[in-house]
Amino acid sequence: MIVYLVRRLGQSILAIIAMAVLVFAGVYFIGNPVDVLINPEATQAEILATTQRLGLDKPLYEQFGIFIWNALHGDLGTSFVYGRPALEIILERLPATMELAVVALILSVGIGIPLGIWAGLRPNSLSGKTIMGGSILGFSLPNFWQGMLLILIFAVLLGWLPAGGRGETRAFLGMQVSFLTWDGLSHLLLPAINLALFKMSLIIRLTRANTREVCLQDYVKFARAKGLAGRRIVLVHVLKNIMIPVVTIIGLELGSMIAFAIVTETVFAWPGMGKLLIDSINLLDRPVIVAYLMLTVLIIVSINLMVDVIYSLLDPRIRLSEMKG
Amino acid sequence: MKANRLSLAVGLLVAGMAPVAAQELSIGLKSEATSMDPQFHNLATNTQVNKNIFESLTTQSSVQKITPGLAESWEAVDDTTWRFKLRQGVKFHNGSDFTARDVIYSFCRVPLVQNSPSSYTIYTGDIADMEAEDDHTLLIRTVDKNPLLPVNLWPLAIVSADALGAEDTVTYGPEGTCEGMGEVPQAPAFNDPDIAVGTGPYKLENYTRGAELVLSRFDDYWGGTPDWERVVMRPITSNGPRVAALLAGDVDMIESPPIQDISRIDDAGFNIVDALSNRVIYLHLQQLADAPGIGGTDGKNPLMDKRVREAISLSINRDAIAERIMGGYAEPAGELLPPPMFGTSGRAVDPYDPERAKELLAEAGYPDGFTLNLGTPNDRYINDEQVAQAVAQMMARIGINTTVDATTASQFFSRRNALEFPIYMAGWGAASGEMSSPLKALVATFDADTGMGATNAGRYSNPEMDKVLIEAMSTIDEGQRDELLQKAETIALDDYGIIPLHYEQTVWAMKPELTYEPRMDQYTMAREVKPTTTE
Numbered sequence: 001m002i003v004y005l006v007r008r009l010g011q012s013i014l015a016i017i018a019m020a021v022l023v024f025a026g027v028y029f030i031g032n033p034v035d036v037l038i039n040p041e042a043t044q045a046e047i048l049a050t051t052q053r054l055g056l057d058k059p060l061y062e063q064f065g066i067f068i069w070n071a072l073h074g075d076l077g078t079s080f081v082y083g084r085p086a087l088e089i090i091l092e093r094l095p096a097t098m099e100l101a102v103v104a105l106i107l108s109v110g111i112g113i114p115l116g117i118w119a120g121l122r123p124n125s126l127s128g129k130t131i132m133g134g135s136i137l138g139f140s141l142p143n144f145w146q147g148m149l150l151i152l153i154f155a156v157l158l159g160w161l162p163a164g165g166r167g168e169t170r171a172f173l174g175m176q177v178s179f180l181t182w183d184g185l186s187h188l189l190l191p192a193i194n195l196a197l198f199k200m201s202l203i204i205r206l207t208r209a210n211t212r213e214v215c216l217q218d219y220v221k222f223a224r225a226k227g228l229a230g231r232r233i234v235l236v237h238v239l240k241n242i243m244i245p246v247v248t249i250i251g252l253e254l255g256s257m258i259a260f261a262i263v264t265e266t267v268f269a270w271p272g273m274g275k276l277l278i279d280s281i282n283l284l285d286r287p288v289i290v291a292y293l294m295l296t297v298l299i300i301v302s303i304n305l306m307v308d309v310i311y312s313l314l315d316p317r318i319r320l321s322e323m324k325g
Numbered sequence: 326m327k328a329n330r331l332s333l334a335v336g337l338l339v340a341g342m343a344p345v346a347a348q349e350l351s352i353g354l355k356s357e358a359t360s361m362d363p364q365f366h367n368l369a370t371n372t373q374v375n376k377n378i379f380e381s382l383t384t385q386s387s388v389q390k391i392t393p394g395l396a397e398s399w400e401a402v403d404d405t406t407w408r409f410k411l412r413q414g415v416k417f418h419n420g421s422d423f424t425a426r427d428v429i430y431s432f433c434r435v436p437l438v439q440n441s442p443s444s445y446t447i448y449t450g451d452i453a454d455m456e457a458e459d460d461h462t463l464l465i466r467t468v469d470k471n472p473l474l475p476v477n478l479w480p481l482a483i484v485s486a487d488a489l490g491a492e493d494t495v496t497y498g499p500e501g502t503c504e505g506m507g508e509v510p511q512a513p514a515f516n517d518p519d520i521a522v523g524t525g526p527y528k529l530e531n532y533t534r535g536a537e538l539v540l541s542r543f544d545d546y547w548g549g550t551p552d553w554e555r556v557v558m559r560p561i562t563s564n565g566p567r568v569a570a571l572l573a574g575d576v577d578m579i580e581s582p583p584i585q586d587i588s589r590i591d592d593a594g595f596n597i598v599d600a601l602s603n604r605v606i607y608l609h610l611q612q613l614a615d616a617p618g619i620g621g622t623d624g625k626n627p628l629m630d631k632r633v634r635e636a637i638s639l640s641i642n643r644d645a646i647a648e649r650i651m652g653g654y655a656e657p658a659g660e661l662l663p664p665p666m667f668g669t670s671g672r673a674v675d676p677y678d679p680e681r682a683k684e685l686l687a688e689a690g691y692p693d694g695f696t697l698n699l700g701t702p703n704d705r706y707i708n709d710e711q712v713a714q715a716v717a718q719m720m721a722r723i724g725i726n727t728t729v730d731a732t733t734a735s736q737f738f739s740r741r742n743a744l745e746f747p748i749y750m751a752g753w754g755a756a757s758g759e760m761s762s763p764l765k766a767l768v769a770t771f772d773a774d775t776g777m778g779a780t781n782a783g784r785y786s787n788p789e790m791d792k793v794l795i796e797a798m799s800t801i802d803e804g805q806r807d808e809l810l811q812k813a814e815t816i817a818l819d820d821y822g823i824i825p826l827h828y829e830q831t832v833w834a835m836k837p838e839l840t841y842e843p844r845m846d847q848y849t850m851a852r853e854v855k856p857t858t859t860e
Contacts (some may be wrong), residue, residue: 010825020353028715030735030736031735031736031738031740032738032739032740032742033442033735035732035735035738035739035742036441036735036738036739037366037368037442039367039368039443039447039756040753040754040766040780041366041447041756041757041762041766042443043776043777043779044445044771044772044773044776044779045773045776046444046446046447046776047779048446048773050441050442050443050444053440054442070568074763078440080442081366081442082360082437082439083360083442083511083512083513084440084441084512084513092534096535096536107697134347148566148569151569151573152569154577155573156569156572156573157570159574162573162575163566163569163570163572163575164561164566164569164570164575165536165537165539165559165561165570165572165575166536169533176533178486188722206375245546258537262483266566267563267565267566268565268566269559269560269562269566269567269570271533271534271535271536271615272535275535276535276560278562279357279562282704282733282734283735283755284735294478303383313335
């Protein structure tokens with residue numbers, strides 16, 4: 001177990017460093033942030049002064065060296081745009097994104113798994129086929145378009161829900177969250193549905209396929225023969241055995257929902273990290289971009305680690321020490 | 326049916342309103358202010374928001390005329406000394422009185438703001454000394470003759486010396502050598518309403534980065550009671566969602582709706598206002614012998630020939646661009662600023678004459694034309710890439726085969742400043758509202774020592790124009806300066822040193838019970854949004 005964790009940690013650090021190098025160089029080659037940030041009326045002397053102040057006049061390797069040195073001391077750089085520590089700006093936005101991702105995850109799991117099991121148990125019924133047809137739709141609609149459509153229907157035409165923004169927030173465990181007020185919840189619903197639809201479809205399909213497979217297993221047949229209630233067979237014997245692949249997918253998808261809810265956040269003007277990333281890329285705010293992606297790698301790696309631990313709990317045959325990380 | 330319901334709802338709303346009008350105003354902005362510190366980032370996005378909280382000695386009207394702000398009047402005592410009479414009885418949001426000390430402190434703080442992405446020192450760098458004759462009389466001495474001082478004072482917000490912890494006496498010194506400044510709070514501190522204290526009509530209530538900025542009415546405002554109890558500004562950066570937010574009633578007003586959506590918004594019963602802006606879209610042609618991206622000329626740069634430059638200008642059908650691509654929300658440009666702004670001559674727009682253009686090309690020795698790369702951003706100006714595509718097609722018709730190289734703004738500006746484009750399209754908005762701004766930045770000879778031609782990435786150089794411009798920039802007399810600026814502009818345009826295409830029009834859309842006097846500087850200022858009078 002410990003060997004496994006250490007090996008995993010080492011790999012994560014390598015991934016984070018590789019990410020930092022790639023992004024650092026990538027942003028450097030896009031352009032010079034000063035050209036975007038400076039007031040057009042500035043003179044050459046002002047431009048030079050700003051370039052020097054941001055340290056952009058130094059060669060790339062030197063800039064990178066300074067960055068690594070500071071990073072080792074816990075400083076991921078100061079945002080060019082906001083003049084504040086990059087990490088602080090990102091963490092400020094984290095609760096909004098986490099909240100959105102968690103609600104979307106609850107929606108997709110809470111709706112996706114029951115529907116998937118239903119469709120798996122009755123593959124040839126009309127309801128089963130409808131669920132599968134719907135999941136294809138959820139899969140194939142482009143996120144951006146789907147979001148605009150949700151806004152058009154529920155906000156513009158029906159006027160039931162607001163078109164965007166975050167609404168009222170309350171402090172909860174030291175974070176500002178919006179699901180505690182009706183106003184906040186109404187703002188949260190549409191973006192969460194938009195983010196959830198794709199994952200939900202994925203979970204429906206996965207659950208259905210696994211349910212069908214598990215239903216053919218001997219232990220299910222035996223349970224039926226023994227005269228167990230249908231409910232008990234599904235909830236205990238089927239559900240537990242379809243969970244391993246589902247947990248994997250949920251883990252992967254949660255990571256990607258936190259890190260890359262960019263489209264949804266942009267369409268719904270949701271003040272999360274994804275929107276911050278897009279804005280930062282447009283302004284070439286390198287410290288924020290680099291810190292963001294490093295944080296992302298960290299989040300995804302930790303979620304995967306958690307998934308592995310949950311694996312071993314779900315299936316006692318799996319030993320972490322034997323897994324190749 | 327839908328329209329009926331809407332007008333009914335609007336009717337009810339208007340009928341139910343007290344004469345004092347609605348109490349809350351919400352605005353969807355296309356970009357977000359990066360800080361509440363009005364001296365942190367010298368950028369229009371920040372300025373238009375900060376101007377609700379902070380004010381300046383001078384003010385620019387919606388047509389960019391300089392009018393009194395916190396200074397009631399001013400006069401030039403001699404070539405480098407100005408006397409400003411400050412307004413009496415003005416209060417800051419924290420209740421303290423506005424005096425000359427606040428002005429000196431504010432100007433002193435500019436160079437002391439750390440990490441500024443674009444500093445306001447471009448406006449204060451010229452101030453040699455400041456002296457308070459009494460609490461409401463201020464002398465400002467400049468290093469050189471500077472007729473633009475009152476214009477330059479408009480971007481410089483006045484912050485409260487008391488709120489920021491200044492000592493009782495603040496003494497001015499140039500470039501951050503002031504005394505009595507105390508511990509100067511930095512930009513992040515301005516999220517605190519006790520620090521972000523100005524004299525403007527609205528007080529900062531709450532600023533949540535990325536989500537919203539909330540302002541509340543300042544009851545003791547010197548200019549009378551402001552119209553709104555509460556103002557909420559939300560950044561909605563994508564066009565579609567911004568329009569949807571207006572249609573859904575989430576916000577009362579939005580800036581810059583995309584041109585293709587305007588008729589739909591109009592049909593839904595909203596109020597659309599638009600006005601010519603100070604932003605000219607222009608072509609700049611590289612004037613260096615070894616310009617890149619030119620083919621079919623045996624290594625020569627044909628753009629250095631005035632006849633070729635004239636041919637390019639004549640090949641462009643500006644009316645068609647304004648009508649078809651800009652949907653009528655642009656006006657063909659004959660100058661670098663729309664007349665009758667200061668320093669314009671009313672020069673006619675270059676005609677569309679492809680025949681004459683072909684003759685000129687033949688005269689210049691290029692009867693078969695040549696090939697060219699046209700650089701343009703694709704997310705900076707209204708329909709920028711489409712305009713560039715149209716220009717390229719029009720140039721192709723006279724034999725100049727033009728390829729459009731469109732990239733995102735951040736990449737475009739870096740490549741342009743590295744002189745990678747033989748010809749590029751860009752825009753210029755004259756923040757000062759007068760001709761010296763585009764001439765100094767775009768047309769004057771590039772010279773890092775004097776700060777001239779900083780955005781002249783075509784490296785056009787005309788010593789005759791430079792001479793007239795420099796003279797204009799140190800002429801205090803308004804009439805003479807106007808004449809000199811006109812002369813300088815005419816020299817540059819006669820030589821086709823820069824080719825103006827069109828002036829952008831700025832559009833705002835809002836609920837029918839609101840009005841906004843459109844501003845030439847494209848600012849969306851909550852303080853100027855008024856309820857329609859229901860008399």
